[in-house]
Structure formats: C-alpha cells, structure tokens
Amino acid sequence: MEIESKTGKLTIRLAALEDAPDIFALIQDAYGDTRKYLSRDPGALKETILDLEDKIKMNKPLIFVIEKEGKIIGTFRLKKKDSEIILARFGIDAEHRGKGLGKEIMAFIERIAKELGAKKMTLETYESVPYLGKFYENLGYRLYDVKMHNGENIQFYEKEL
16 A cells, blocks of 8 residues: 655555564664653563564554655554454654654554444553653544553543544
8 A cells, every 4th residue: 555645655564574673673763762751661672573473474463564665664553353443553763753754644544444444443652751642632532541551651542433
C-alpha cells in the first residue's frame, strides 16, 4: 500500500522475516527515547530479534513496516479483538520525527482498521511521557482509563472509527 506524504511516497506493508533486524533497531531507537521518562525500561526494549521473527511468522499481531525509498523508517502493530483494533509499538525513526508524518500514518492506520472491520481503535501510552498523550488527543483519541502497571501509569485511549 502506498501513500503520498509531505515527505514523499511511503510504502506500508506487512513485515517479512528479513525485516526483523531493522524493526528491532527502530524500536530500540524510538522506545529508547522514552526511557528517560520512566522508572524502568519499556517492555518494547525487552523484545529480541528472535521474538520479532516468531511474531512475524505467526502473523499475530500483524506487524507492519513503513518504507521510504526502500528504507524502513517506521513500524506499528495491529491486533483485532472483536470489533476493536489495538494499535501497539508505533514508532518512526529519529530522522523522520517531528515532520507531521505520524499524523499522516495514523490516518492510514485508521483506514486499515476500518477495512479490517473495526468500529474502534485503542492504544496505550505511558503517562509520564508528556508528548505521547497529547499526540493522540490531537488526533481525536479520548483518554478513558489510567492504570498502574509495573510502577508506571499507563494511559488507555480510544477512538470511534
């Protein structure tokens, strides 16, 4: 699937086994930035390349990559639960952050969710990472719960599609 963004043409596709090292590096970079706001490492940083390969093989959750000019610049995961899609591990490499790309990709992700039959999309963020909640709220997501998990407040967001 291709989309035209402010920064050029992007290809969004399901991850292949050979993408695992690039996805791993991207997640380490994207989630490494959140480390300074937390009392512990985010769970995303504990995932190994072998874990990723297993998930790609099983297609659970659906792992996508975002490419620009043949280079993986982003990733996200979707899991369907009844009429809901759960978005997880959405990350864009440092070079492409802050350029409005996240907003454009989220609109595309929401279209994918609708095509998969979802009526609602949900996601979680860390309360202590100030820019995350604001990003999703600006896209129309509503904070519906906050729960303590492993010493961190986790915010739960939802949006009707």
